[in-house]
Amino acid sequence: MLRIRSLLVLGLPLFLFGLLGGTVEIAWADSIWSGHTALVHNLGLSPDGKTIASAGFDQTVRIWDVASGKTTLEFKGHTGPVYGVSFSPDGKTLASVSTDQTIRLWDMKDGKQLKELKGHSGIIDGVTFTPDGKSLLTASSDKSARLWSVEQAKETKNLGSLAGAAFCATISPDGKTAAVAGAEGQIKVWEIPAGKELKAFKGSTIGGTTGIVFLPDNKTLVSIGHDRKIRTWEAATGKVLGEMGPTDDDLYGLCLFADGKRVAVSGYGGNIAIWNLETKKKQFSKKLPNFGAYCIQASKDGRRLFIGMDNHQIQVVDLPQ
Numbered sequence: 119m120l121r122i123r124s125l126l127v128l129g130l131p132l133f134l135f136g137l138l139g140g141t142v143e144i145a146w147a148d149s150i151w152s153g154h155t156a157l158v159h160n161l162g163l164s165p166d167g168k169t170i171a172s173a174g175f176d177q178t179v180r181i182w183d184v185a186s187g188k189t190t191l192e193f194k195g196h197t198g199p200v201y202g203v204s205f206s207p208d209g210k211t212l213a214s215v216s217t218d219q220t221i222r223l224w225d226m227k228d229g230k231q232l233k234e235l236k237g238h239s240g241i242i243d244g245v246t247f248t249p250d251g252k253s254l255l256t257a258s259s260d261k262s263a264r265l266w267s268v269e270q271a272k273e274t275k276n277l278g279s280l281a282g283a284a285f286c287a288t289i290s291p292d293g294k295t296a297a298v299a300g301a302e303g304q305i306k307v308w309e310i311p312a313g314k315e316l317k318a319f320k321g322s323t324i325g326g327t328t329g330i331v332f333l334p335d336n337k338t339l340v341s342i343g344h345d346r347k348i349r350t351w352e353a354a355t356g357k358v359l360g361e362m363g364p365t366d367d368d369l370y371g372l373c374l375f376a377d378g379k380r381v382a383v384s385g386y387g388g389n390i391a392i393w394n395l396e397t398k399k400k401q402f403s404k405k406l407p408n409f410g411a412y413c414i415q416a417s418k419d420g421r422r423l424f425i426g427m428d429n430h431q432i433q434v435v436d437l438p439q
Contacts, residue, residue: 148434148435148436149187149433149434150431150432150433150434151182151187151189151431151432151433151434152430152431153180153182153189153192154172154174154175154176154178154180154430154431155174155176155430156174156175156176156199156430157174157175157410157412157426157427157428157429157430158172158173158174158175158412158413158426158427158430158431158432159173159174159175159199159200159201159202159412159413159426160172160173160200160201160202160203160412160413160426161173161203161413161414161415161424161425161426161432162203162204162205162212162415163205163415163416163417163418163424164205164209164226165205165207165208165209166209166418167184167417167418167419168183168184168185169181169182169183169184169190169205169209169226170182170184170415170424170432171203171205171212171214172203172426172432173200173201173202173203173214173426174199174200174430175199175200176199176430177194177196177197177198177199177200177216178192178193178194178196178200179192179193179196179200179203179212179214179224180192180193181193181212181226181229182432184417187434191226191228191229192229193212193214193222193224193229193231195222195231195234196214196216196218196220196222197216197218198216198217198218199216199217200214200215200216201215201216201217201241201242201243201244202214202215202242202243202244202245203215203245204245204246204247204254205226205247206247206251206268207247207249207250207251208251209226210225210226210227211223211224211225211226211232211251211268212224212226213245213247213254214245215242215243215244215245215256216241216242217241217242219236219238219239219240219241219242219258220234220235220236220242221234221235221236221242221245221254221256221266222234222235223235223268223271233268233271234271235254235266235271235272235273237264237266237272237273238256238258238260238262238264239258239260240258240259240260240261240283241258241259241283242256242257242258242259243257243258243259243283243284243285243286243300244256244257244284244285244286244287244298245257245287246287246288246289247268247289248289248293248310249289249291249292249293250293251268252267252268252269253265253266253267253268253274254266254268255287255288255289255296255298256287257284257285257286257287257298257299257300258283258284259283259284260283261279261280261281261282261283261284261300262276262277262278262279262280262284263276263277263278263279263280263284263287263296263298263306263308264276264277265277265296265310265311265313275311275313277296277298277306277308277313277315278306278308278313278315280298280299280300280301280302280304280306281301281302281304282300282301282302282304282326283300283301283326284298284299284300284301285299285300285301285326285327285328285329286298286299286300286327286328286329286330287330288330288331288332288339289310289332290332290336290337290353291332291334291336292336293310294309294310294336295307295308295309295310295316295332295336295353295354296308296309296310297330297332297339297353298330299321299326299327299328299329299330299341300326300327301325301326302320302326303320303321303322303323303324303325303326303327303343303344303345304318304319304320304321304327305318305319305320305321305327305330305339305341305351305356306318307339307353307354307356316353316354317353317354317355317356318356319351319356321341321343321349321351322341322342322343322344322345322347323343323345323347324343324344324345325343325344325345325368326343326344327341327342327343328342328343328344328369328370328372329341329342329343329369329370329371329372329383330342330372331372331373331374331381332353333350333374333378333395334378337352337353337354338350338351338352338353338359339351339353340372340374340381340395341372342369342370342372342383343369344368344369345364346363346364346365346366346367346368346369346385347361347362347363347364347365348361348362348363348365348369348381348383348393349361349362350395360395360398361398362393362398362400365383365385365389365391366385366387366389366391366403366405367384367385367386367387367388367389367411368385368386368387369383369384369385370384370385370386370411370412370413371383371384371385371390371411371412371413371414371425371426372414373414373415373416374416375392375416375420376416376418376419376420377420379394379395379396380392380393380394380395380401380420381393381395382414382415382416382423383414384411384412384413384414384425385411386409386410386411386412387405387409387411388405388406388407388408388409388410388411388427389403389404389405389406389411390403390404390406390411390414390423390425390435391403391404392423392437402437402438404435406425406427406433406435408427408428408429408431408433409428410427410428410429411425411426411427411428411433412426412427412428413425413426414426420437421436421437421439422434422435422436422437423435423437
């Protein structure tokens with residue numbers, strides 16, 4: 119569990135320092151969803167925006183109704199903590215990845231496991247579907263990024279290795295470019311389907327790059343990391359296009375709003391914020407009552423944020439309109 123170990127080492131002292139120094143401002147989240155019995159490491163939003171999937175270190179995946187905050191399904195089968203989840207573009211299938219080194223595909227109708235994919239030799243931290251739903255991209259602590267056929271349930275391409283553990287994966291909206299990031303701050307970009315490496319460059323200047331996402335233009339990446347910076351990059355060249363921060367926290371959660379113009383970030387100290395990518399200004403921030411905000415998702419209408427927490431809960435924050 120490399121990512122969590124580094125989080126505890128780097129983030130906790132900073133959080134405690136804030137408490138002891140009297141600088142922490144407490145503001146309670148608007149509502150709480152409870153159900154997991156261990157930390158919530160990743161969240162996925164369904165294409166229609168009506169459902170949230172959560173990856174828990176209790177070895178389960180939970181499906182939540184966004185309107186009611188109730189659990190509608192619970193997927194059991196992983197034999198280790200679940201690190202990541204991703205909805206298929208049609209919303210009918212969910213992919214989950216775990217420390218048990220497997221990728222599992224689930225039927226969103228009844229929660230039954232459809233397929234199990236094996237091949238990685240380490241924790242699988244990141245997973246995402248290609249836009250056509252036919253393939254998966256994964257990132258693992260075995261330092262590799264891999265493509266998988268959903269139909270055949272097998273690996274189709276080992277894209278290559280990073281310098282250290284790979285934490286997160288993203289694919290451009292047109293499905294032509296893949297990017298993976300991880301330890302040592304590294305980001306690597308590949309052309310799909312040929313698997314040709316386009317560029318390798320350093321994202322976070324301290325520790326790992328913990329989140330990446332493509333913008334709607336298919337050319338621009340957004341990254342976050344331990345250096346508390348949010349950066350935009352020209353994916354094909356690794357050229358820095360913009361920089362925001364430093365933020366209030368070591369960053370672990372990143373999501374893009376549906377408008378493609380804003381990102382939300384979350385950190386180990388419990389700080390969340392929204393940044394405008396065009397103006398490079400922070401538009402909203404809030405200090406949650408607990409530390410360990412590992413992941414974040416924005417509702418499809420942009421009115422709420424969902425944050426997966428160390429205390430086993432999902433905190434929901436209503437945004438000012």
